[in-house]
Amino acid sequence: MTTMFKEEVECCVCGEKSSHTGIGSTNSFGSPDLDTRPPEMQRSTIYHWIQRCPSCGYCSSDLSKCSNNTKEIIKSVEYQNIVKNNVTPEVASSFLALSYEKEQSNQYSDSAWMAIHASWICDDENNSEVSTRCRKQAISLIEKANSQAQKIADQKGASEAIAIDLMRRAGMFQEALKLVALTQAKEIEEIIIQVIKYEEKLIELKDVASHTISEALGKE
Numbered sequence: 001m002t003t004m005f006k007e008e009v010e011c012c013v014c015g016e017k018s019s020h021t022g023i024g025s026t027n028s029f030g031s032p033d034l035d036t037r038p039p040e041m042q043r044s045t046i047y048h049w050i051q052r053c054p055s056c057g058y059c060s061s062d063l064s065k066c067s068n069n070t071k072e073i074i075k076s077v078e079y080q081n082i083v084k085n086n087v088t089p090e091v092a093s094s095f096l097a098l099s100y101e102k103e104q105s106n107q108y109s110d111s112a113w114m115a116i117h118a119s120w121i122c123d124d125e126n127n128s129e130v131s132t133r134c135r136k137q138a139i140s141l142i143e144k145a146n147s148q149a150q151k152i153a154d155q156k157g158a159s160e161a162i163a164i165d166l167m168r169r170a171g172m173f174q175e176a177l178k179l180v181a182l183t184q185a186k187e188i189e190e191i192i193i194q195v196i197k198y199e200e201k202l203i204e205l206k207d208v209a210s211h212t213i214s215e216a217l218g219k220e
């Protein structure tokens with residue numbers, strides 16, 4: 001069961017108070033997706049992982065907190081364009097806005113994860129065009145993270161496995177296969193080897209749907 005509560009949060013950018021839903025506790029049954037998206041009930045709590053200030057548009061997991069350059073970034077035309085975009089589902093825009101702020105602060109790993117979260121919201125809305133765009137953005141942010149020695153996952157090969165899944169889901173089959181070959185040549189853990197083998201099979205089938213880690217391990 002998921003328990004939720006209402007809380008009033010004061011925006012650290014403009015001082016406006018707004019009401020948001022917090023998550024007290026949640027649980028999950030089953031396997032995460034190949035891109036680590038959790039199963040239910042945790043899966044659908046994603047809509048409360050981010051808050052948006054109704055006054056200035058600041059998006060954060062906690063509006064009461066900001067870093068030194070937050071105010072400047074929030075005021076930028078680029079940021080406001082992301083927040084006000086009405087083609088992208090609203091919560092996805094909020095994640096993309098946070099992704100932009102993290103990118104501007106050179107936090108490429110966090111930035112990539114926020115773009116991945118945005119893609120999950122678009123999946124829920126069956127908006128494959130925008131979810132593909134979010135995934136492509138996440139892939140380039142992972143590349144930036146790698147170039148700065150920032151890891152998006154701790155386990156050896158996990159970062160590559162996530163990137164391969166993003167590429168497959170975005171229909172970038174050639175790029176995905178290239179990364180499969182590169183990763184298989186590295187020393188990685190057995191579980192990741194199995195996940196990557198399964199990705200290879202899905203890519204051959206040109207399957208762009210979401211699949212779980214259990215499926216990859218032959219447990220379903």
Ligand SMILES: [Zn+2]
Nearest residue numbers: 011014053056
């Ligand atoms: Zn505000």
